[in-house]
Amino acid sequence: MSKSLRAIALATILLCCFSCQQDGNKISQRPHSPWVFRSVLDSIPRVVTAALHDDLYVAYKTQTGAIYKAWRGGVNFDGAVYTTAHGPQPSSLGD
Secondary structure (H helix, E strand, O other): OOHHHHHHHHHHHHHHHHHOOOOOOOOOOOOOOOOEEEEEEOOEEEEEEEEEEOOEEEEEEOOOOOEEEEEEEEEEOOOHHHHOOOOOOOEEEEO
16 A cells, blocks of 8 residues: 555544544434334324424325425324324324
């Protein structure tokens, strides 16, 4: 390996090591855990929902990748997975 190639490799490794340092106590808090999940939403199957902020959600249809809905409010977590009640499904709350 030539000297210039070694120097480039060393510079790249050092750059990667020092650029990955974190700033103190900056830990991102998510509004919901898990903050992205797939479920039935508003009677539409296979919807991926993401909690972007405390009261800001967005949902996508997985079959088409198209946005289904973006709203302020929340999600009513109802159904067998969340409350052991069979029949109801999660629904969006808000506008």
